[in-house]
Amino acid sequence: MNLYKRGQTWWIEYVRQGKRYRVSTHKKDKSEAKSVLALMQSGVSAKSPIAPLVASLCGFYGKSLRDVLPELCAAADTSLDEIKKEAKTALDAVFDVTVADGWSLYVSHMDALGLRPARKDTLIRRENEYKRFAAWLKDVAPLATKVRDVTGKTAMAYAVKLAESGKSTKTRKNILGELGTIWKIFEKAVNVENIWSNITPKDTDGKVGEAFTREEETKVFVAAQKVGKDWYEVCKLMRHTGLRYADVARLTWAEVDLDERMIHRVPTKTMRHGIAVHVPICESLRNVLASMKREGEYLFPLHAELYGNRGRAAREALAFGEVLALAGIIREGITVHSWRHTFITRMAEAGIDKETRKRLAGHTQDATSERYDHAKYFSLDMKAVEAAA
Numbered sequence: 091m092n093l094y095k096r097g098q099t100w101w102i103e104y105v106r107q108g109k110r111y112r113v114s115t116h117k118k119d120k121s122e123a124k125s126v127l128a129l130m131q132s133g134v135s136a137k138s139p140i141a142p143l144v145a146s147l148c149g150f151y152g153k154s155l156r157d158v159l160p161e162l163c164a165a166a167d168t169s170l171d172e173i174k175k176e177a178k179t180a181l182d183a184v185f186d187v188t189v190a191d192g193w194s195l196y197v198s199h200m201d202a203l204g205l206r207p208a209r210k211d212t213l214i215r216r217e218n219e220y221k222r223f224a225a226w227l228k229d230v231a232p233l234a235t236k237v238r239d240v241t242g243k244t245a246m247a248y249a250v251k252l253a254e255s256g257k258s259t260k261t262r263k264n265i266l267g268e269l270g271t272i273w274k275i276f277e278k279a280v281n282v283e284n285i286w287s288n289i290t291p292k293d294t295d296g297k298v299g300e301a302f303t304r305e306e307e308t309k310v311f312v313a314a315q316k317v318g319k320d321w322y323e324v325c326k327l328m329r330h331t332g333l334r335y336a337d338v339a340r341l342t343w344a345e346v347d348l349d350e351r352m353i354h355r356v357p358t359k360t361m362r363h364g365i366a367v368h369v370p371i372c373e374s375l376r377n378v379l380a381s382m383k384r385e386g387e388y389l390f391p392l393h394a395e396l397y398g399n400r401g402r403a404a405r406e407a408l409a410f411g412e413v414l415a416l417a418g419i420i421r422e423g424i425t426v427h428s429w430r431h432t433f434i435t436r437m438a439e440a441g442i443d444k445e446t447r448k449r450l451a452g453h454t455q456d457a458t459s460e461r462y463d464h465a466k467y468f469s470l471d472m473k474a475v476e477a478a479a
Contacts, residue, residue: 121204187237187280199279219268238282245285300423301435313417320390328429330375335426339397341389372475440477
């Protein structure tokens with residue numbers, strides 16, 4: 091089964107039972123044509139040469155069987171009764187995808203569309219959330235074995251379950267968002283509605299991500315040194331740069347220039363856009379980084395290895411909660427992300443102007459190219475991070 095271009099449109103050629111077939115994808119964009127190809131390939135297992143064509147026409151274009159019959163007759167050069175019989179077989183094979191096989195279907199079609207995430211841990215997180223939902227579904231609705239059996243009512247029940255489990259609205263929003271991303275592919279692949287699109291909760295957790303007080307900062311640094319696992323250095327780096335933990339955990343030595351006193355990094359949040367940030371290193375942070383041993387590519391090998399692993403063992407191995415507990419800080423809204431809020435808060439307290447704070451934090455509300463051009467603001471930004479230190 092091959093994809094080729096005729097004029098401005100992509101076509102698919104395939105051979106079944108010794109006969110060559112050609113069908114237009116009706117697409118000028120190659121990535122969209124690949125999606126049609128993926129759908130046709132999903133029907134290849136059926137014996138009929140009609141199966142791939144039915145899969146593409148009904149699945150990708152969202153047409154009913156009645157709508158595609160004239161096209162099937164013309165393409166297959168066979169009787170209407172035979173087409174109806176073979177079409178039903180093909181549709182059953184394509185659309186009756188089980189929940190258990192859903193992840194494999196998602197990956198194959200995502201690759202066909204060129205939508206694979208840039209970061210491996212994003213795909214791992216998405217897979218884990220899908221499998222958790224599938225396991226829950228098997229327990230509460232054992233008869234809902236097909237993807238098309240999963241309804242909006244089921245999705246709402248899962249959202250309620252997440253809320254009752256005590257997860258923050260931000261966490262629930264992320265989980266439901268991941269499932270919604272998977273179902274966007276299912277919309278094309280198995281002709282179902284995206285049941286997650288209208289149940290995303292509003293983020294009402296006003297206290298999530300609060301800044302540390304000066305006293306708490308000191309306590310956390312002391313506790314982090316006792317806990318080890320590079321937490322002291324991680325906390326120092328987050329406190330004096332405002333970088334998110336996702337970026338600090340995966341920070342490489344190649345991105346740190348101690349002579350230039352600058353960190354050059356493409357943050358996880360802007361990776362898909364290829365936007366980099368250039369964060370000045372204040373003197374106190376430079377001293378910490380200069381004293382560290384270089385053991386491989388990453389500054390913090392243990393964090394780099396375990397970040398993104400959603401298994402319980404990995405979470406417990408690097409739990410920042412252990413540091414907070416030892417520091418005696420138990421209040422709502424305090425997490426490892428609080429270092430980012432602390433960095434921004436200290437700049438505000440030092441009288442640093444709003445635009446400089448936004449640029450250093452990498453916020454995304456103003457002109458992106460201007461905000462991320464740190465090079466021409468180096469002197470101003472260095473004064474800001476030193477003042478906030």
